[in-house]
Amino acid sequence: MSNETRKLTTASGRPYFENENTQSAGPRGPLLLQDYILHEKMAHFNRERIPERVVHAKGSGAFGTFTITHDITKYTKAKLFSKVGNQCQVLLRFSTVGGEKGSADTERDPRGFAVKFYTEDGNWDLVGNNTPIFFVKDPKKFSDFIHTQKRDPRTNCKSATMIWDFWSLNPESLHQVLFLMSDRGTPFGYRHLNGYGSHTFSLINAENERVYVKFHFKTQQGIKNFTNEEAGDMRGKDPDHAQRDLVEAIDRGDFPRWALKIQVMTEQQAREFRFNPFDLTKIWPHADYPLVDVGVLELNEVPNNYFAQVEQAAFAPAHIVDGIGYSPDKMLQGRLLSYPDAHRYRLGANYEQIPVNRCPFAVNNYQRDGAMRVDGNGGSSPNYWPNSFDNIVADSSYKEPGLTLESTLADWYDRNAPGEDDHYTQPGWFYTKALNDTDRVNLVHNIVASMKGIEGPKKDEIINRQLCHFFRANIQLGLAIAQGLGTDITAFMPGMPIQATKA
Ligand code: NDP
Ligand code: HEM
Numbered sequence: 172m173s174n175e176t177r178k179l180t181t182a183s184g185r186p187y188f189e190n191e192n193t194q195s196a197g198p199r200g201p202l203l204l205q206d207y208i209l210h211e212k213m214a215h216f217n218r219e220r221i222p223e224r225v226v227h228a229k230g231s232g233a234f235g236t237f238t239i240t241h242d243i244t245k246y247t248k249a250k251l252f253s254k255v256g257n258q259c260q261v262l263l264r265f266s267t268v269g270g271e272k273g274s275a276d277t278e279r280d281p282r283g284f285a286v287k288f289y290t291e292d293g294n295w296d297l298v299g300n301n302t303p304i305f306f307v308k309d310p311k312k313f314s315d316f317i318h319t320q321k322r323d324p325r326t327n328c329k330s331a332t333m334i335w336d337f338w339s340l341n342p343e344s345l346h347q348v349l350f351l352m353s354d355r356g357t358p359f360g361y362r363h364l365n366g367y368g369s370h371t372f373s374l375i376n377a378e379n380e381r382v383y384v385k386f387h388f389k390t391q392q393g394i395k396n397f398t399n400e401e402a403g404d405m406r407g408k409d410p411d412h413a414q415r416d417l418v419e420a421i422d423r424g425d426f427p428r429w430a431l432k433i434q435v436m437t438e439q440q441a442r443e444f445r446f447n448p449f450d451l452t453k454i455w456p457h458a459d460y461p462l463v464d465v466g467v468l469e470l471n472e473v474p475n476n477y478f479a480q481v482e483q484a485a486f487a488p489a490h491i492v493d494g495i496g497y498s499p500d501k502m503l504q505g506r507l508l509s510y511p512d513a514h515r516y517r518l519g520a521n522y523e524q525i526p527v528n529r530c531p532f533a534v535n536n537y538q539r540d541g542a543m544r545v546d547g548n549g550g551s552s553p554n555y556w557p558n559s560f561d562n563i564v565a566d567s568s569y570k571e572p573g574l575t576l577e578s579t580l581a582d583w584y585d586r587n588a589p590g591e592d593d594h595y596t597q598p599g600w601f602y603t604k605a606l607n608d609t610d611r612v613n614l615v616h617n618i619v620a621s622m623k624g625i626e627g628p629k630k631d632e633i634i635n636r637q638l639c640h641f642f643r644a645n646i647q648l649g650l651a652i653a654q655g656l657g658t659d660i661t662a663f664m665p666g667m668p669i670q671a672t673k674a
Pocket of ligand 2: 486
C-alpha cells in the first residue's frame with residue numbers, strides 16, 4: 172500500500188472532510204437531509220449483500236498455477252496441453268455444500284473443488300467435488316436432494332429424518348452416502364483432499380477423434396481427515412478452520428499442490444462398459460482405466476479481496492475450451508444450464524466481465540448492453556452478425572466430431588436396462604477395497620451417529636429401508652449398522668448370527 176496521502180471522497184469523487192458526524196440543525200438539532208454523504212454510506216451499506224450461492228455458499232479461494240508435466244496431445248488438441256511445461260493461471264474455490272455462507276467449515280458434507288483455468292483458448296472451469304461420484308444421477312432430482320440437506324421447513328433446523336428418508340428412497344445415492352459418512356466426509360481443511368471432475372467429459376484431438384475422460388486431482392499433502400467428534404469440536408472452536416488453514420499455509424510459503432491425472436475410455440469401451448459410463452453414481456475402476464499423469468496445480472496466492480475475487484467468482488461446467496468436450500452424462504447436461512442461470516441471478520447478466528471471471532484473452536461477440544456493462548460494450552463496432560464491416564468469423568475448425576446416438580427414441584430412465592439398476596456393487600467395493608479396518612469402524616460409527624437422529628412416525632420405516640441398502644452392499648456393513656442402532660435384524664435375515672463390530 173502506498174504511503175502517499177489520498178483524499179477521502181464520495182463515490183463520485185468529491186472530497187469531503189467529515190466522516191463521523193452528520194450535519195445537523197445546530198449541534199443538538201435534527202439531521203439535515205442535504206448531508207448526502209450519510210445517504211450514500213447508508214444506502215451502499217444496505218446493498219452490500221448479494222444472494223449467496225444456493226449451494227456451496229461457504230467457501231475459500233486461492234490463485235495459483237497449473238503446469239503440464241506429461242504429454243497428452245494424443246487425446247486433446249487443447250492449447251493448454253500442447254506442450255510439456257505449458258502453464259496457466261488458475262483460481263481454485265473450495266466449499267462445503269449444504270450450509271449457509273456463515274456455516275462451519277468442518278460440517279460433514281462433500282467439499283467443492285472448482286477450478287478456473289485462464290487459458291489462451293478461453294476460461295475452462297472444472298467444477299468438481301472431493302468425491303468421484305454423486306448422490307443422484309438425474310438433474311431433475313437435484314433440487315429435491317438439496318432441500319433435504321438444508322433446513323426443515325417448520326423447525327428451520329437440519330433434519331436427519333429428511334436426509335435419510337430421501338437417501339433410503341433413492342438407492343443410487345448409496346455409493347456417495349458411504350463416501351460422505353466415512354471420515355472423508357469431514358476433511359481436515361482443504362489442502363488434504365482430492366478433487367474430482369466427477370462427470371465423464373470428452374477430449375478431442377487434432378484428428379478430431381474423441382475419447383471419454385475422468386479428471387482426478389490427487390493431493391500432494393496427503394489425505395487427512397477429522398473424526399466425527401474432532402469435526403464437531405472444531406465447529407465450535409473455529410468455524411473458519413479450513414479458510415484459516417489455507418490462508419496461513421500460503422502466507423508461510425507452504426504452497427499446496429495437486430497432481431492432475433486422467434482416466435481414459437475409448438468410445439468403443441464406453442459402449443461395452445458393464446456400467447453406464449455416464450452414470451455419475453459410478454466410478455471407472457482403476458485396474459481397467461488406470462490413471463494417466465497430466466500436470467501439477469499449485470496454489471500460491473491468497474486473493475487480496477475475498478468478495479471481489481472469491482464471492483464474485485462464477486464457475487460453470489459449461490465453460491470448456493477447444494479440445495475438451497461434454498458427454499451424455501445427464502447430470503452434466505443439467506449443470507450446463509443451471510450454473511450460468513445461477514450466475515445471471517446472483518451476479519447479473521454481465522457477470523463474465525467481472526475481473527475474476529473475465530477471459531484475459533480475446534472475447535468477440537455481439538452480446539451488448541444489460542445491467543453493469545463495464546467493458547466498453549463493443550464501442551462503435553457492429554452489434555449484429557453477419558455484417559459487412561468487421562472481420563469476426565465463425566471458425567469451422569472448432570467443430571466437434573458428431574456424437575453417435577444409441578437410440579432415436581425420446582424416453583425416460585429405464586431402471587431395468589442393463590447396467591442401470593445396480594446400486595450396490597460399487598458401494599460394496601468401496602467398503603471392502605477403499606476402506607481399511609479403522610475406516611470401516613469409523614464409517615459404521617458415523618452412520619449410526621447420524622441415523623440415531625431420525626425421528627417421528629416414519630422412523631422405523633426409514634431405518635429399515637436404509638438398512639436394506641447397506642445389507643445389499645455388504646452384509647457385514649448392514650449387520651454392524653443394525654447392531655449399532657439396536658435394530659432387530661432377524662426381520663432382515665432370519666437365523667443369521669450377529670457378528671460384533673465396534674459401532
Ligand atoms: P482401487 O482399489 O484401485 O483404489 C481405491 C481407490 O479408493 C483409490 O483411488 C484411493 O485413492 C481411494 N481411497 C482409498 N481410501 C479411501 C477412502 N477411505 N475413502 C475414499 N476413497 C479412498 O479402486 P477401484 O477403482 O477398483 O474402485 C474401488 C472403490 O474405490 C470404488 O467403488 C470407489 O468407491 C473407491 N474409489 C474409486 C475411485 C476411482 O476413480 N476408481 C476414486 C476414489 C475412490 P486415494 O487414497 O488417493 O483417494
Ligand atoms: C455450485 C447446481 C451438481 C459441484 C452450484 C450452484 C448451483 C449448482 C446452482 C451455485 C452456482 C453459483 O451461484 O455460482 C447444481 C445442479 C447439479 C449440481 C443443478 C446437478 C444437476 C453438482 C455436482 C458437483 C457440483 C455433481 C460436483 C461434481 C459444485 C461446486 C459448486 C457448485 C463445486 C461451487 C462452485 C463455486 O465454488 O463457486 N451447483 N449442481 N455440483 N456445484 Fe453444483
